[in-house]
Structure formats: structure tokens, C-alpha cells
Amino acid sequence: MSSGEGAAGRLERLGHLLREFYEGRHRGALAREVRAEDDLFMLLVFSEMMGVPNPAGYYTLELLPILYEEFHEWHLRMGMEHSPLEHFRCC
Amino acid sequence: MNAILLMLVGLGAFILGYLFYSRYISERIFRLDPDFETPAHAQGDGVDFVPTNKWVLWGHHFTSVAGAAPIVGPAIAVIWGWVPAFLWVVFGTVFFAGVHDAGALWASVRNRGASIGALTESVVGARARSLFMIVIFLLLLMVNAVFAIIIAGLFVDVASSVIPAWFVIAVALAIGWLLYRRGVPLLWPSIIALVLLYGSMFVGAMVPVALPDQVLGLGAPALWVLLLFAYAAVASLLPVWMLLQPRDYINGLQLFVGLAIFFVAVLLSNPTVVAPAFNTGLPADVPPIVPLLFVTIACGAISGFHGLVASGTTSKQLDNERDVRFVGYLGSVGEGALALAAILACTAGFATVAEWEGFYTSFAAGGVSAFVQGGGAIIAGGLGLPLHFGETLLAVMAVLFSATTMDTGVRLQRYIIQEWGVIYGLPALTGRGLSTFLAVVACLALAFGAGGGAGTGGLVIWPLFGTTNQLLAALTLLVLSVFLMKLGRRTIFTLGPFVFLLFMTVFALLVQLAQFWRNGQYFLLAMDLLILVATIWVALESFRALGRARRERVTAS
Numbered sequence: 001m002s003s004g005e006g007a008a009g010r011l012e013r014l015g016h017l018l019r020e021f022y023e024g025r026h027r028g029a030l031a032r033e034v035r036a037e038d039d040l041f042m043l044l045v046f047s048e049m050m051g052v053p054n055p056a057g058y059y060t061l062e063l064l065p066i067l068y069e070e071f072h073e074w075h076l077r078m079g080m081e082h083s084p085l086e087h088f089r090c091c
Numbered sequence: 092m093n094a095i096l097l098m099l100v101g102l103g104a105f106i107l108g109y110l111f112y113s114r115y116i117s118e119r120i121f122r123l124d125p126d127f128e129t130p131a132h133a134q135g136d137g138v139d140f141v142p143t144n145k146w147v148l149w150g151h152h153f154t155s156v157a158g159a160a161p162i163v164g165p166a167i168a169v170i171w172g173w174v175p176a177f178l179w180v181v182f183g184t185v186f187f188a189g190v191h192d193a194g195a196l197w198a199s200v201r202n203r204g205a206s207i208g209a210l211t212e213s214v215v216g217a218r219a220r221s222l223f224m225i226v227i228f229l230l231l232l233m234v235n236a237v238f239a240i241i242i243a244g245l246f247v248d249v250a251s252s253v254i255p256a257w258f259v260i261a262v263a264l265a266i267g268w269l270l271y272r273r274g275v276p277l278l279w280p281s282i283i284a285l286v287l288l289y290g291s292m293f294v295g296a297m298v299p300v301a302l303p304d305q306v307l308g309l310g311a312p313a314l315w316v317l318l319l320f321a322y323a324a325v326a327s328l329l330p331v332w333m334l335l336q337p338r339d340y341i342n343g344l345q346l347f348v349g350l351a352i353f354f355v356a357v358l359l360s361n362p363t364v365v366a367p368a369f370n371t372g373l374p375a376d377v378p379p380i381v382p383l384l385f386v387t388i389a390c391g392a393i394s395g396f397h398g399l400v401a402s403g404t405t406s407k408q409l410d411n412e413r414d415v416r417f418v419g420y421l422g423s424v425g426e427g428a429l430a431l432a433a434i435l436a437c438t439a440g441f442a443t444v445a446e447w448e449g450f451y452t453s454f455a456a457g458g459v460s461a462f463v464q465g466g467g468a469i470i471a472g473g474l475g476l477p478l479h480f481g482e483t484l485l486a487v488m489a490v491l492f493s494a495t496t497m498d499t500g501v502r503l504q505r506y507i508i509q510e511w512g513v514i515y516g517l518p519a520l521t522g523r524g525l526s527t528f529l530a531v532v533a534c535l536a537l538a539f540g541a542g543g544g545a546g547t548g549g550l551v552i553w554p555l556f557g558t559t560n561q562l563l564a565a566l567t568l569l570v571l572s573v574f575l576m577k578l579g580r581r582t583i584f585t586l587g588p589f590v591f592l593l594f595m596t597v598f599a600l601l602v603q604l605a606q607f608w609r610n611g612q613y614f615l616l617a618m619d620l621l622i623l624v625a626t627i628w629v630a631l632e633s634f635r636a637l638g639r640a641r642r643e644r645v646t647a648s
Binding site for chain 1: 137138139141143144146147148150151154155270276277278281330331332335336337339340343404407408
């Protein structure tokens with residue numbers, strides 16, 4: 001019984017070592033890429049809160065013609081006859 | 092000479108070196124302190140600075156530094172006979188490489204995990220730092236060109252290696268996908284990947300792939316070189332997790348498996364070293380053994396590249412300062428063992444001296460093909476496998492080493508070019524496309540300029556590559572010596588190898604300069620001159636730095 005557990009434990013430790021061996025060499029490079037993406041995300045999310053206009057706003061304007069029909073269906077589904085947004089009118 | 096005896100003497104010397112010499116160096120010179128807080132703890136950030144189990148760290152360090160170079164160097168150098176190559180590998184590993192690798196690691200750990208480049212600036216000076224960058228760029232350029240030529244040669248010589256060598260890319264992509272997209276545990280995919288890799292060697296042997304002899308006026312080797320650089324360019328642009336990481340991993344596993352298979356096969360087949368101890372019937376184009384032996388075998392005896400790895404990534408992950416001895420010194424011992432395997436394959440894998448001489452008809456003729464044929468025969472004889480399987484196994488091993496180095500090499504060159512773009516205000520260079528293109532074009536120019544198109548003369552640049560590598564090692568030893576001198580410790584164990592390397596580097600550069608001039612190889616002549624200038628610069632900077640350190644110590648005491 002105990003030897004069986006020992007074998008399973010050893011196998012698990014081997015798996016752990018392999019995982020370390022797999023990840024260690026490139027951990028820094030990958031973590032840096034993730035961090036760069038996270039930083040951009042934080043900037044986008046928090047910039048408006050701190051009074052910085054969101055640069056992505058300009059680009060989402062261009063998306064409006066494409067989203068228009070979906071937007072119309074959405075506000076109807078949500079139980080609003082007209083667009084709830086003042087600066088963005090619909091029907 | 093019995094090959095088992097040679098193997099045991101070599102491995103025994105490494106073990107003694109680790110047990111006694113590395114202990115002396117660690118306790119008396121570096122004075123490793125188990126209570127010292129290493130950068131992995133002091134600056135731990137979960138990104139670069141992460142305390143790591145010493146076995147895992149040794150595995151990383153060893154597989155990062157081991158490549159095709161400790162195979163190619165000894166495989167060429169046995170042309171002077173097996174004794175000189177064997178002695179240089181054994182003495183080099185024990186007294187040069189071990190101290191150099193562990194020293195670079197230790198110096199970095201004691202300086203908040205700084206790289207050797209940064210240490211050069213703070214210990215020697217800013218000029219030396221620029222010099223350092225130039226040497227590294229040249230080294231990368233030569234590594235990529237030489238390895239492309241070597242792989243192309245192997246694909247042409249051992250057509251059965253083509254399928255497994257490319258198939259492993261698919262396996263790597265699959266592992267990367269399983270791990271990151273599906274979160275599958277690693278154990279079974281690793282075992283299946285290895286089984287698939289070795290299985291594909293049998294397929295490769297049944298379906299050898301050969302490119303047409305002539306396409307657009309280019310021969311098969313030239314075509315392979317072009318294809319390989321196209322691959323390297325694409326691979327270096329892919330995200331790390333997708334290809335490079337799983338590829339490095341499989342490569343690491345097959346390195347351990349391959350080395351174990353080879354040493355067991357030597358034990359089982361009990362071959363005899365047929366090559367002469369000292370070759371008296373040297374072909375006409377073989378350069379003089381002194382100094383060329385010491386730059387032909389760089390990796391496997393001492394290599395500056397190790398210092399880059401030790402101080403670049405390994406030092407930031409060291410859990411305890413005591414592990415410097417285990418990770419640093421044993422890392423170079425692993426490399427020495429690989430070089431030893433190459434020597435055995437190239438000297439004991441042949442039935443007769445005549446067969447051996449058939450391979451070593453000129454300086455660049457033997458090399459990797461002798462390693463593949465000789466080693467293949469030993470593996471086939473020892474394990475009762477078909478001969479072509481043994482050859483395919485070793486050819487694939489050499490190809491995988493070279494190819495992963497090319498992936499990384501092109502990537503690093505791109506980083507350097509992008510950095511130049513930032514420094515000199517050239518925005519076009521900072522993008523990934525143009526910088527990769529420039530890196531690849533530079534490598535191709537060198538590969539074809541050195542005769543890689545013909546697939547024969549490519550290894551002419553090998554000694555030049557070794558020279559640059561030794562120059563880097565000398566620079567690292569200098570930094571280490573100055574550092575030790577400032578601490579008031581004995582410097583003879585680092586300064587001795589430094590003086591030896593610097594002398595051999597200059598000597599070899601001069602010998603090769605004359606040779607390139609005679610053969611009208613002006614491209615290589617220019618490279619040689621460039622490296623010579625860098626070397627003289629290193630020498631001058633060293634005298635200044637050493638003199639200053641000595642004065643500081645005198646005033647301090």
C-alpha cells in the first residue's frame with residue numbers, strides 16, 4: 001500500500017520536475033509578454049477613471065455602422081423602446 | 092587503445108575535478124556562503140528572479156549551453172590524433188571551463204544578477220561594454236551560418252534524418268498547444284513525443300528525402316541552407332510558447348536520452364580506438380596543431396557562450412549560493428561529457444585506420460559526418476540495432492541542436508538590430524520584419540561567402556567561430572580576475588587560463604589571417620581582421636583594468 005503511494009508520489013514529483021524543466025527556461029520571456037498585455041489593459045480600463053480620454057474610443061466609433069443592427073435588437077430585448085444613450089440615437 | 096578505458100578515464104577525471112578542484116575553488120577562492128541571500132530571493136519578482144531547484148536549474152543550464160558545437164569541434168580536431176583532443180577536452184573542462192562557468196555564475200550572483208556584459212562595464216569600463224556587444228553579434232552571425240551549413244550537410248549525407256528533423260516541429264507545436272490551450276499534464280505527452288521522435292527515425296530510414304541536384308543553378312546543400320534560414324526567420328517570429336519552448340524541451344529530453352544511449356552502447360560494444368594517438372600523416376591543408384587545436388575545440392573545453400547563459404538567466408534563479416558549484420561546474424562537466432562522446436564516436440567507430448583516414452582527407456572533411464558514421468556504428472553494434480538507425484539517431488541529434496540554436500540565434504540578432512534602431516533613431520529597424528530580414532541576410536552572406544553553397548568549404552569558418560568564442564571566454568575570465576583581485580583573493584586560477592586563451596586567440600587569428608590571404612578568401616580575411624582588432628582591444632583594456640585593480644588593492648591594504 002505504502003509502496004504504491006510512494007510510486008504515485010514519485011510519479012507526481014517527476015511530473016512536477018518536468019513541468020519546471022519545461023517552463024523555467026522561458027518563464028521570464030513569457031511573463032514579460034503577459035505583463036505587457038496586462039499593462040495595456042490596465043491603461044485602457046483605468047485611464048478614463050483618471051480623466052485621461054480613452055484612445056480606443058475613437059476607433060470604436062468606426063465599429064458603430066457594423067454594430068447598429070445588433071444594438072437595435074439589444075435595446076429592444078432589454079425592454080427599452082428607444083436607445084438609452086443620449087448621444088447615440090436609434091429608431 | 093580500448094574505448095571503454097578512454098571513456099572511464101575521461102569521466103573519472105571529470106568526477107575528480109568536481110570532487111576536489113571545484114571544492115577548492117568554491118571554498119577558498121569564491122568562498123561560497125550558504126547564508127548569502129541570492130538575487131532570486133533578494134529581488135524575487137516571479138518573472139526573471141525565481142528560486143529554482145538545483146537539479147532543474149542544472150538541467151536548464153546544461154541544455155542551454157550544450158549544442159552542436161561540442162560535437163563539431165572535437166569531431167574536426169581528432170584529425171591531429173585522439174590524444175591532443177582528449178587531453179584538451181579533459182584539462183579544459185576541469186581547469187578552464189568549470190572555473191569559468193561557475194565563476195561567471197558566482198560573480199553575477201554577487202552583483203545582483205547582472206549579466207557579464209553589465210559586469211564588464213562596471214568592472215572594466217564602458218568601452219569594453221561596446222566591445223562586448225560587437226563580439227556577441229559576430230558570434231551569433233557565425234553560429235547561425237555555421238550551423239545552417241552543418242545541417243544542410245547532414246541532410247545531404249544522411250537523407251534518412253530529413254523526415255524526423257522536420258517532424259519534430261509538428262510534435263513541438265502539438266505539445267505547446269496541448270499544454271497551453273488544453274492544460275494537459277506534461278508526463279504522458281513527453282513520453283509520447285519521445286516515442287514519436289524515435290519512431291519517426293525508422294520512417295525516415297525507410298523514406299529518405301533528397302532534394303533535386305540542381306534547382307535554379309543551386310545545389311542541394313545551398314537549397315537546404317536557404318530553406319533553413321526561411322524556417323529560422325519564421326520560427327524566430329512566432330510566439331515563444333508556440334514553438335521555441337516545446338522545441339527546447341524535447342531537445343533537452345533527447346539530449347539526456349541520446350547521451351545515455353551512446354555511453355551504454357560504448358560499454359556494450361567495447362570498441363577499439365583505431366585513430367592514431369598522434370596523426371603523423373596529416374593532409375596538406377591541416378593548420379598547425381598549436382594554436383588551432385585550442386580554438387577548434389571551444390565548447391567542450393571552454394566556451395565564452397556559457398558565461399552569457401550563466402550570468403544572463405541562471406544566476407537569477409539560483410536558490411542558494413552553494414549551488415554555484417553544482418550548477419556551474421557540473422554544467423561544464425556535462426558539456427565535456429558530450430565532447431568526450433564525440434571524440435569516442437570519431438575515433439572508435441571505425442573498423443580500421445584506413446577507413447578512418449578515408450573520412451579525414453582534409454581539415455573540414457571529417458567533422459560531423461565522421462561523428463554520425465562512427466557513432467552510428469557504435470550504437471548499432473552495442474544495442475543490436477540496424478546501422479542506419481544509429482546514424483539517423485546521431486544525425487537527428489546534431490540537427491536538432493543546431494536548429495534550436497538557429498531559432499534562438501536569429502531571434503537574439505533581431506533584438507540586437509532592433510536595439511540599434513532605437514539607439515540610432517532608425518524607426519524602420521525597430522519593427523520585427525525588417526530586423527529579422529537583415530539578420531537572416533547577414534547570416535546568408537556569411538554562409539555563402541564561406542563556401543556554404545558548395546556544401547564543402549563551409550567549415551572553413553569553424554576555427555574563426557571558436558576564436559570568437561574563446562575571446563568572449565577570455566573577457567569573462569578577465570572580469571572575474573579583476574573582481575577577485577578587488578576582493579583580495581588569489582587570481583592565478585582565473586588569470587592563468589585568461590593569459591593562455593588570449594595568447595592562443597591572437598596566435599590562431601594570425602595563422603588564419605595568413606591562410607585566408609593565401610587562399611584569396613577576402614570576406615573571411617575581413618572578419619578575421621575585425622576579430623583581431625577586438626582581441627587587441629581586449630588585451631589593452633585588460634592591462635589597464637588589472638593595473639588599476641592592483642593599485643586599488645595596494646592602497647586599500
